[in-house]
Amino acid sequence: MxxxxxxxxxxxxxxxxxxxxxxxxxxxxxxxxxxxxxxxxxxxxLLNLPEPFTAEADLERHVSSLLAKNTSTREYLTFLGAGVYNHYVPAVVEDVIGRSEFLTAYAGEPYEDHGRFQALFEYQSLMAELLNMDVVNVPTYDGYQATATSLAMAGRITGRRTVIVASDVHPDKMSKVRDYVRPFLDLVVVPTVDGVADLAAVRSLVTDETAAVWLETPSYFGALEAAGAELAATAHDRGALLVVGTDPIGCGVLAPPADWGADIVCGDIQSLGVRQWFGGGRGGFISVHDDPAFVLEMPSRLFGIESTTVEGEYGFGDVAWDRTSFALREEGKEWVGTAAALWGIAAGVYLSVMGPAGMAELGETLLARTAYARQTLAALDGVELTDTALHLREFTIDVAGTGMTARRLVELMRSKNIDAGVVAGEHRLLVCVTELTNTADIDTLAAALATTFQEN
Amino acid sequence: MSLPVAPKPALRRFHQASWDEPIIFELSTPGERGVLVQRPAAVESEALSRRAGQVAAVRRSTAPALPELAQMRVVRHFLRLSQENLGADFNVDIGQGTCTMKYSPKINEALLRTTKAMDLHPLQDESKVQGILEIFWRTEQLLAEISGLERVSLQTQGGSAAIWSNIAMIRAYHESNGEGESRDEVITTIFSHPSNAACAKAAGYKVITLMPDADGYPDIEALKAAVSPRTAALMITNPEDTGIYNARIREFVDLVHGVGGLAAYDQANANGILGITRAREAGFDLCHFNLHKTFSTPHASGGPGAGASAVSAKLVPFLPGPTIDKVGDRFVINGDHPQSVGKIAPFYGVTPNIIRAYAWIMALGAEGLRQVAEIAVLNNNYLLSQVLAIPGASAPYAEGKRRIEQVRYSWEELFEETGISSEEIGIRLSDFGMHYWTSHHPYLVAQPFTLEPTESYSKTEIDEYVAALAEVVRECREEPETVRTAPHNQTVHHIHHDDFDAPERWAITWRAYQRKYFGAVPASEATPAAVADPAVR
Structure with a gap:
């Protein structure tokens, strides 16, 4: 002592x-x-640890001085996406999730913690409207986990083990999914054509052994799938499911995947009211129709509405608890643990404040801005678009015609204080625009690229 | 009567906020707006119009039936909901055993409120994110020392995800030795978190669960019978959820190593042993910490938390990638790890929680961490003495032994006397502004409740908690209906459970509720106004 x-x-x-x-x-x-x-x-x-900053003022100074070394995406021009997006977060969202009633709560009963149960039930309900499906989970960790679990569910539901990967998938997401599902699923990757699924190739590969066709729209490269209905029919004709990864940010203006036949829809909710946080603000959604064959395969918690002993009073609780690992350990579906509830509440507040008009207008702006950015960059000498698909928020350009690699280009642009995009191939650059990169910013990017090409 | 005010009663006259708040869809008024967003510039619309055919093919036919509310109405709704939630900042939150509901210091919240943390992109030029890379790197170094192991990954978002990360590394390790097929069993204990068993199963392993011996320790004879060349790993907690420290843990680890298996230490229960004993001393190959438990980051209504996986040297090549390395005086992101399990989660980790945990450790240092452990253990043993003074309470197993950071208690005796269950007692306790959690399933301890007072609560607060518990026990004997009909002072009254397990009746979203009970049209055919219209009901 x-x-x-x-x-x-x-x-x-x-x-x-x-x-x-x-x-x-x-x-x-x-x-x-x-x-x-x-x-x-x-x-x-004693442990060998650095001397502490026992006075709060010293601690504040130390940590702030480390953070001060960073330059945020609000302080210079960036066109970075690849899974983390620089969207505007309305002030209301952060006010609500900053409340310590939500921030410091955990696992109380739906009596003293009625608020988080209702807020998360509302999150589920708001997402359900956006996705046009009847069931959404309390968020799991992130979009990668949501995707891996959605495919695992498809394997369990169909009793089959082949997944046809029909879209360009983020390589990191692919890494996670591959390692997660490999004991029970085989992934067959079908190269895309012109940015979207190769329908003929997918048709030729789907068999009675296929558990699912997996689509991503927008894809890793931002391309929107146009043949969703045909792909759904292709899968369904052979008893396979259509699993679709999407970013709900576009669903105010784009037909939700369920409308063209998706059976399971999944992805990340970071775009809906969560800051970028250096890639550390993430939550995964999984959505299905209200079919027990699907619902009972979900590992996540599902909050349901219920009556109480007082008329007109809403209560909440866990739906189908006896499918979770909390109830059944290894006999439950995969596992469940502390995941991303507060980001779920954030997304619920975001959708409430945006409303149908806000989501539709933002979606329209993102579509139009992406079209403008593509058109503007494609006009530069030596730059080609890599496909003719419709894109949301992200797209790739090929810079081979400039004689420079994408990596070199990124370095040169950084010397001009612009993060121009993410390297996605030797000559391929993934560029992202959001409502926080306006036409003037896109014009600045184009001018800086043009200068860079001339100088090198 | 006027002043003076009479002394406060011994027990707080608590009532939880109760706003009778509608579901947000019921508040919708067509035409209201919560926030205005940027509209496309003319040049942008013009660019899109060239793709009109493509747009038409993917355009949504009806707007999503989201509610329409002016901004302040959204604020009021969610702040009312927040008031109806009992955060750890409000409650003597010592009843959520295994979860380490300690104080999340406010300075750490203040530190986060900067664009230099919130608005960083993970793929920015490294020169622009040196500060955050340094915080990640330093936090890894601190946790490596706290575990005694070689290297740490901060990639995961919770304890269960860190368990998954560990099992993924175990699988990759055995595969690299050509034993991926032959080692197909994972051994765990019933008092270890269910995710140890569940993650192992999800990774393709057969799970063997050891039951406790008569004294509550994991049965070493059962372990001897279970280990074999098929053993991939032991995944175990110590102290287990009973708060009993297994003194023979090194023997457990050695038995598993003896057959070529790995030993993974679930350190969700590390709060009482910080700086006292580590994964290293007991010979473990891997361990994980929950930054939202032991290292003070808030529990966020159920996440994001943060998991930290620590490994010994032989498992370093299998860590999730990329790693954050220090080269000279620069911090770099290094993706060159050919044997890595790859990605467990996007990018590097739950940034806000890593900043908070870093600040918390740096506020305490080595002596402070030891104080955390010692006071957590003092608080727990003090609480134990006070709870056992309540007639009807017991602490099964290891009789006469001290406990580490928590205890799984039992109301078995009280239940036999009064017929009132631990769940019912817990709900009545909430009427006093307190909470407790029973236990993971299955209930090995009859009528369980699990308390973990951490280092954060004062003697006075612990006494207040125990007084409320004793009052509920008095009620169980003298006015049992008060307990049976609880809650009385909560946001809502007793919730029915008739529909949660019935697929034709459960309602997981508002639209499913409308459809099942009010014949609402499917949302695909509804307008926002139709869904919001009370007439639909």
Missing amino acids: TEQAVHPYIPNTAPDSRAAMLAATGAASIEEFYADIPAELRVKG
Whole structure:
């Protein structure tokens, strides 16, 4: 037992409290409580850690000085996407999720924690309207996990093990999905044509052994799938499911995948009211129709509405608890744990404040801005668009005609204080625009690219 | 009567906020707007018009039936809901055992409120994100020392995800040795978190679960019988959810190593042993921490949390990639790890929680962490002495032994006497502004409740909690109907459970509720106004 100063996070370091509590336990020292830990397992002395900043002011200065070394995407021009998007987050959203009632709660019952149950039921309900499906989960960790689980569900529902990958998938997402499903699913990747699924090739590969056709729209390269209905029919004709990854940000203006036949729709909710957070603000949604064959395969929690003993009062609780690993350990569906509830509440507030008009207008702006950016960059000498598909928010350009690699181009643009995009191939650059990169910003990018091409 | 005011009663006269708040769809008024957004510039619309045919093919035919509310109405609705939620900042939150509901310091929230944290993109020029890379790198170093292991990955978003990350590495390790097929079993214990068993199963393993011996320790004889060349790993907690420290843990690890298996330490329950004993001393190959438990980041109504997976040298090549490395005085993102399991989650980790955990550790240092552990254990043993003074409460197993950071108690005796279950007692306790959690399933301890007081609560607060618990126990004996008909002071009254398990009756979204109970038209055919119209009901 070491004698230390009183710490503000630890009330019973106050000597009188500590002494009174020790006396109540009949222990002579705190060391007695550790009697079961053998000497050979004990840390000798103190851990080798840096000196702490015990005064709050010193701590504030230290951490702030580290953060101050960063330059945020609000401080210079960036066109970065690839799974994390620089969308505007309305102030209302952060006010709500900053409330410590939500921030510091965890696992209370739906009596003292009625609020989070209702807020997450509303999140599920708002997403359901956007996606035109009747069931949405309490968010899982992220879009990668949501996708891996959606495919695993398709395998369990169909009892089959082949997945036809029909779109260009983010390579990191592919890495996660591959490692996650490999004990029970085989992925067959079908190269895309002109940015979208090769319908003929997919048709030729779907068999009675196919669990699912997996589409991403927008794809990793931002292309929107136009033949969704045909792909759905192709899958359904052979008893396979259509699993669609999407970003719900476009669903105010784009037909939701369920409208053209998707059975399971999944993705990330970061675009809906969560900041970029260096890639650390993420939540995964999984949506299905209200069919128990699908619902009972979902690992996540599902909050349902229920009556109470008082008329006109809404209560909430867990639907179909006995499918989860909380209830059944390894006999449950995959597993469930602490995931992304607060980001779910954020997305619910976002959709509430945006409303149908906000989502439709934002979707329209993103479509139009993407078209403008493509047209503007394609007009540069040596730059080609890589496909003719319709795009939302992201697209790739091929810069081979400039004689420069994409990596080199990114470096040169960085020297002009612009992050122009993400390298997606030797000569291929993935460029992203959002409502925070306006036409003037796109024109600036185009001019800087043109200058760079001339200079090199 | 006027001043003075009479002394406060011994127990707080609590009532949870109750706004009788409608579902947000019921608040919708057609035409209201919550926020205005950018419209396309003329040149942008013109560019899109050249693709009119493509747009028509994918355009939504009807607007999504989202509610329409002016901004302040949205604010009022969600702030009312927030008031109807009992965060740890409001409650003596020592009843959520295994979850370490400690104080999340406000300075750490203040530190996050900067564009230099919130608005960073993970693929920015590295020179522009040196500060955040340094915080990730430093946090890894701190946790490596706290675990005693070689290297740490911060990629995962929760404890269960970190367990998954560990099982993925275990699988890759055995495959690299040509034993991927032959090692197909994972051993865990019933008092370890269910995700150890569930993640192992999801990764394709057969799961063997050890039951406790008569004293509550994982049965070492059962382990001896279970280990074999088929053993891929042992995944175990210590202290387990009973708060009992298994002194023979090194033998457990050695038995598994003896057959070529790996040992993974679930350190969700690390709060009482910080700086006291580590994964390293017990010989573990892997461990994980929950930054939202032991390292103070808020639980966020159920996430995001953050998981940290630590591994010994032989497992470093299998860590999720990329890693954040220090080269000279620069911090770089290194994706060159050919044996890596690849991505477990997008990018590098839950940035806000890594900043919070870093700040928390740096506020405490080595001595402070040890104080955290020691006071958490003092608080727990003090609480134990007070709870056991309530007639009808017991702490099964390891009689006479001290406990580490938590205890799984039992109301079995009280239940036999009064017929009132632990669940019912917990709900009545909520009427006093307190909460407790029972146990994971299956209930090995009869009528369980699991308390973990952490280091964050004062003696006075612990006493207040125990007084409320004792009052509910008095009610169980003297006025049982008060307990049976609880809650009385909550947002809502007793919730029926008739529909949650019936597919034709459950309602997981508002639209499903409208469809099943009010014959609402499918949303694909509805306008926003139709769904919002009370006449639909």
